[in-house]
Amino acid sequence: MLKTQRLEEQPELAVEAKNLTKRFGKFVAVDHISLEIRRGENFGLLGPNGAGKTTTIRMITGVIKPSEGYVKVFGIDVAKERKKVLKYIGYMPQKFSLYEDLTVEENIRLYGRLQGLTGSLLKDRVKELLERFYLWEFRRRLAGKLSGGMKQRLALATALVHDPTLLILDEPTAGVDPPLRRKFWEHFRELNREGKTILVTTHYMDEAENCDRLALMNRGRIIAEGTPREIKRRALGGDLVEIVFEGNLDPAALPGVKSVMEDSSERYLLVVEDAGRDLPRIVKKAEELGAKILVASPVHVSLEEAFIRFMGESE
Amino acid sequence: MIELEEGIRKGFRIIPIVDKEIRQLVRDPKTILMVLLMPITVTILFGYGYGGKGAGKYPITVVDLDGGDGAFKFIQELRNSKMFQIKAIYKSKGQGFSSVYSGEVYASLIIPETFTEDLMMGRPTRVELYYDASNPSVAQMIMQAVGVVTQQFQEWAAARFGTFAITPMFYTVYGPEIKKIESFIPTLMAMILQMVPTSLISVSICREREKGTFEQFIMTPVSVFDIIFGKLAAYFFATISDAILSLFTAILLFDVKLKGTFLDMIIVSTVFLLNSLSLGLLISVFSRNQLQAYQASIFSFIIFMLFSGVFIPVDVLSSEAKLIASFVPMYYFVTAFRNVSLKGWNYLMVLDQLTVISMFTFAFLALSLRFLRMEVT
Incomplete structure (x- = not known):
């Protein structure tokens, strides 16, 4: 009991990984990565297929052992005291991993029982999850007979059966059509609001915008880390703004401008240190110099663009 | 929560x-x-x-030492019973025995020389069954069936010739090949x-x-x-x-x-x-x-x-x-x-x-x- 309390009182880090490495023979799947996921945040692990995301996740859940380094979940070393950690983790593997020859309800019930739930507590929890994830009317259907989206909902419901504080989701939206993907992210946000920490991997860059913080992975390494905005900034070296003007003006000489990215006669894409601070200054300066500003606005940079830049750098 | x-x-x-x-x-x-x-x-x-019950009919051989009408009638009766598949009719006991020894059939039925004569004279007579005892269940079924056939034949004979009794005699033979x-x-x-x-x-x-x-x-x-x-x-x-x-x-x-x-x-x-x-x-x-x-x-x-x-x-x-x-x-x-x-x-x-x-x-x-x-x- 004392130990449990101590865990609950350690709020800052849900996951802490240091020098985490996994080698399969000579192949290095994960190469000395370090991660810190704060309690309550929605943390995204982003990267192309084969970047080492799943291997990282598997080391965090303890289903494979690191070759080097360690992972602590709520301060407990996963490789050493895995059993203690399990009740805090809800895990949804990349591939559908529930029993296809059991029904929807049987799967949730089984996992509830394996997690130690019994009696009315178990019954209520199963019912609650079936209703919450719109599975009630399909509860007697074999899991193998469900559509892709329903399978994912079942997997999520099962991962939540023991009310874990950390939810680890490996590609939860892979193969799910876009409207349903949005629905899933609504679920995640809701869970986040309930105070759960979420670690999610994805290779859909647009989804990653929803995360509080991100780590970009490529070839077993973390090549960038931070909030989506920070990452984009770092990729370009600043914010991107667009200006269109009439008159004679050297955009590179404007205040705060670090570089000119695109130059198509009168339309310019500029990299500035901070769009919020620099844009008004640019407009003011340009008008002082006698140019007429037609458009001056921050430009949305996609994570994809940022990612491609980082990948280019890392190679 | x-x-x-x-x-x-x-x-x-x-x-x-x-x-x-x-x-x-x-x-x-x-x-x-x-x-x-x-x-x-x-x-x-x-x-x-x-060695189970087979296809319903037990393969047997018959040794007809009599060769008369009574024997002919008895063999017919065996056929009519639908319990037996008569593989061969021999003229000597030796052939009958060897068919059981070799495991070819479960039993051999021997009709003695004086069978027809005994019938006509109204004398008690017998038939002999040599069966493979290594398969007790089959042996039992065959004995029963032979008993039934003999009974029926006796009724027929008694009505016609006033025969006293026809006794089936049973002798065991161990067929070495049948397990x-x-x-x-x-x-x-x-x-x-x-x-x-x-x-x-x-x-x-x-x-x-x-x-x-x-x-x-x-x-x-x-x-x-x-x-x-x-x-x-x-x-x-x-x-x-x-x-x-x-x-x-x-x-x-x-x-x-x-x-x-x-x-x-x-x-x-x-x-x-x-x-x-x-x-x-x-x-x-x-x-x-x-x-x-x-x-x-x-x-x-x-x-x-x-x-x-x-x-x-x-x-x-x-x-x-x-x-x-x-x-x-x-x-x-x-x-x-x-x-x-x-x-x-x-x-x-x-x-x-x-x-x-x-x-x-x-x-x-x-x-x-x-x-x-x-x-x-």
Whole structure:
């Protein structure tokens, strides 16, 4: 009991990984990565297929052992005291991993029982999850007979059966059509609001915008880390703004401008240190110099663009 | 938020695992095929192959020493009874005997020289049946049928000639080539209790690895102990019916008369069944996929069959082969089951064999517990 309390009182880090490495023979799947996921945040692990995301996740859940380094979940070393950690983790593997020859309800019930739930507590929890994830009317259907989206909902419901504080989701939206993907992210946000920490991997860059913080992975390494905005900034070296003007003006000489990215006669894409601070200054300066500003606005940079830049750098 | 701590019970998670495994087994058509159909099919094949009721008609030969109308009429009566398939009609006793000795037919019926004459004179007469006693159930059926035919013939003869009595006489002949199905029961049981349970359970863990369900499964606080013993218990419940079914099929369909009590036979079978399942689990722990597991089960099955004394008695094997046989649990089972089922011993009298089998079981389980990795690869 004392130990449990101590865990609950350690709020800052849900996951802490240091020098985490996994080698399969000579192949290095994960190469000395370090991660810190704060309690309550929605943390995204982003990267192309084969970047080492799943291997990282598997080391965090303890289903494979690191070759080097360690992972602590709520301060407990996963490789050493895995059993203690399990009740805090809800895990949804990349591939559908529930029993296809059991029904929807049987799967949730089984996992509830394996997690130690019994009696009315178990019954209520199963019912609650079936209703919450719109599975009630399909509860007697074999899991193998469900559509892709329903399978994912079942997997999520099962991962939540023991009310874990950390939810680890490996590609939860892979193969799910876009409207349903949005629905899933609504679920995640809701869970986040309930105070759960979420670690999610994805290779859909647009989804990653929803995360509080991100780590970009490529070839077993973390090549960038931070909030989506920070990452984009770092990729370009600043914010991107667009200006269109009439008159004679050297955009590179404007205040705060670090570089000119695109130059198509009168339309310019500029990299500035901070769009919020620099844009008004640019407009003011340009008008002082006698140019007429037609458009001056921050430009949305996609994570994809940022990612491609980082990948280019890392190679 | 639900208060989970209250609901969490320490320790055993075997029951939900047993529950899950049984549900999966029941829903798998393979189980029905292997657990229900295979023992019955194998038993029936054995039954027909090694002396059951045959196709309904018993093949016999007739030796007609009389050659008269009475004999002709009697043979006709045998045919009309539809119980017999008369393979040949001989003129000498020697031919009749050799047809039984060679195992070609179950019995030979001899009609004596004076048969027609005796009938006409109203004198008591007889027919002689030489039958193969190594198959008691068949012999009994033939004797009964001959009795019935003789009775009918006597009624006909009495009305016509006033004959006193026609007595069927029975003589036994042991056909060396026909073996009793009883003596095959231990072999049959050994085959069914080894093949089905081992191959069925051998895929149980590696299938979970192959399908990926293992990754989710080990995210719960289940222990190696829970998994091994949960699966063992579930598959035990599913396959114990194997033993019972085979015994019942043999007893009901082929009228097998075993000296051992049903309880003793089930005890010995259970001990061996647990051994087969433990071996299967060990195979499953070490196999990478289902194909490998099946191959390993079949391979071990062949080795076991060869060295268990079901084909050639272990006593006559070379000393190297004897050494191998001493590491084959099936050898101890066949010995124990033979003594219980055929000699009528009780299970306490085969405790030595049961102990050796259980030691193997223990070793298989210990190795499974030791080497089952709670990891994915």
